[in-house]
Amino acid sequence: MAGTPDQPDRISEAEQAVMEALWQRSPLTAQEVCEHVCAERDWSLNTVKTLLSRLVAKQAVATQPDGKRFLYSPRIARSDYLGTESRRLVDRLFGGRAAPLFAHLAQSEGLTPDDIAEIEALLKELKS
Amino acid sequence: MAGTPDQPDRISEAEQAVMEALWQRSPLTAQEVCEHVCAERDWSLNTVKTLLSRLVAKQAVATQPDGKRFLYSPRIARSDYLGTESRRLVDRLFGGRAAPLFAHLAQSEGLTPDDIAEIEALLKELKS
DNA sequence: CGTAGTCGATTACATACGTAAACGATGGAG
DNA sequence: CTCCATCGTTTACGTATGTAATCGACTACG
Structure with missing residues (x-):
């Protein structure tokens, strides 16, 4: 069934x-x-x-x-795949919270100035 | 050797x-x-x-x-582990750029308002 | 018409992972 | 001294994964 x-x-x-x-x-x-x-x-x-x-x-x-x-x-959309895999990592490593992930990426040189600028732009959008 | x-x-x-x-x-x-x-x-x-x-x-x-x-x-620090695993995901799925990961988490409801606030604070620190 | 190339399908095999039972040493209870 | 509980170690076994070779069907070339 x-x-x-x-x-x-x-x-x-x-x-x-x-x-x-x-x-x-x-x-x-x-x-x-x-x-x-x-x-x-x-x-x-x-x-x-x-x-x-x-x-x-x-x-x-x-x-x-x-x-x-x-x-x-x-048969599955790439964005769905990205979403589930990202979520899986955030859950597994950071208890589901995204902010600590960013803190880590930032500290370990994972964030370029470009990244920071982009994320700022995204934040601005999210708040509008 | x-x-x-x-x-x-x-x-x-x-x-x-x-x-x-x-x-x-x-x-x-x-x-x-x-x-x-x-x-x-x-x-x-x-x-x-x-x-x-x-x-x-x-x-x-x-x-x-x-x-x-x-x-x-x-023998390995948790933060090192978090760092390499995060990096691995960002590389594998987002070509090493963190911003697209952020965009995806945001779109797929992975970001709570608290997350956004925290990330804003982190960004502020990064720029100082 | 036979045969070589090409397809998907089947089989192979090593390593990793999840999960654990079996084994051998050993130290403490009687 | 003997036996049992408890360690760590060894072995086990199914599934997943990486990486392919082999097989049977079919088609196009000669």
Whole structure:
């Protein structure tokens, strides 16, 4: 009865690289995905195919047949992924509070002056 | 020659729970760590011992003998851990820029008004 | 028509992780 | 001295992940 709470399978780091390619442009064939990531990560086409299969199994990617091969497209939005992963980190490390995360990024040189300027602008928007 | 670049082993999520106990108070025996985390995570003492061993192997925890047993203490500072994990996320998801992370947290309701106030205060300090 | 290339699918295999039982030493109770 | 509780250590085992080789089907070339 489709009762499983649908706890979405996590996307691993390697899988994320594949998703990034699909988020940039889709649908793509396995070949095309490889052209986007294989050089960078020093992967074989087979590796990309495996990752694509796993992503399809995780329902993170959809397939549509195109003659003899498949076209792959993302099934989840990149912004959703960013949101859940960010939240997960904030929860795990900072008890769900974002401010301490910023304090840390700031202290550990993670914030450039540009970042600071951007964040200030965002804050101004949030308050309006 | 000790030439290995000393790429520090990652601390897994389960291991982090053990570290949190040690960061709160240390040194602790395995028993005491268990008293802090076993109920919460529904773990057996054996599980805690395994995690402690792995953390010792990863050089994240130091031991000091105390009669027949060991006392465990963290070898890495919690703030260092927070820093590297935060950085890793920002790199992986946001190309190393903190501002987009901030934007996402803001949009996905991850920021409470309190957070915003705190971050404003932090920004003020950063600029001084 | 056979055969080589290409596809997705299946299988492989090492390492990491979550979770723990089994084992061997040892120190304290009787 | 013997036995039990308790340590840390070793071994276990399922799943996830990284990274691929192999396989069976199909198609296009010769």
